[in-house]
Amino acid sequence: QSALIADRVRGLADEKKMPVLAFCEDVAASGGYWLACAGDEIYAHETSIVGSIGVISAGFGLQGLIERFGIERRLHTAGESKSRLDPFLPEKPDDVEWLRGLQDQLHDMFTAWVTERRGDRLNTESDLFTGEVWTGARAVGTGLIDGLGTPRAVLAERFPDAEIVPVESRRPLLARLGIGAPAAAATFSPVNSLLGIAEAAEIRALWARYGL
Secondary structure: OHHHHHHHHHHHHHHHOOOOEEEEOOEEEOHHHHHHOOOOEEEEOOOOEEEOOOOOOOOOOOOOHHHHOOOOOOOOOOOOOOOOOOOOOOOOHHHHHHHHHHHHHHHHHHHHHHHHHHHHHOOOOOOOOOOOEEEHHHHHHHOOOOEEOOHHHHHHHHOOOOOOOOOOOOOOHHHHOOOOOOHHHHOOOHHHHHHHHHHHHHHHHHHHOOOO
């Protein structure tokens, strides 16, 4: 999705002949940084987290979970690779090798995109493509961003007569009224509950990588 949005931003920028300024707020890492690179200039707050130019895949081995609850799982596929990395099956070395190859391809694409967009602004002596992250204050020295600043401060200085118009995604009416619950909450079972906890723990662990 980050690549698709970035392609659209660059397409409009070229069509309208307009410069694009990107601003990083709390976390602009991984896909967030890919999207930031759609800008001709990138700014961040000094406390922002920037970078994470890498590819990650995380999951759980749950093959013993359904056995514990006495559940029989039935899986039918056409094609020997259709069930790769199924969390309820033992992990296979061939599947891990395949996944690593896929990750390497995506990592090469990510690296090429950042190099294309940032060019000679990048500090080649830094470990830019290892998946490392930096605060905005340190990212300036790596060349991943052009400077420090917030949208209002930078735009007020660059375009003092411009009117800033915030744009937010439209939420469903019930969500705007604070009514409703996630669809996943509509059904409950011990396995669903454990999977939900596992998924939440995985998301929490990913965010924890950035100290948040």
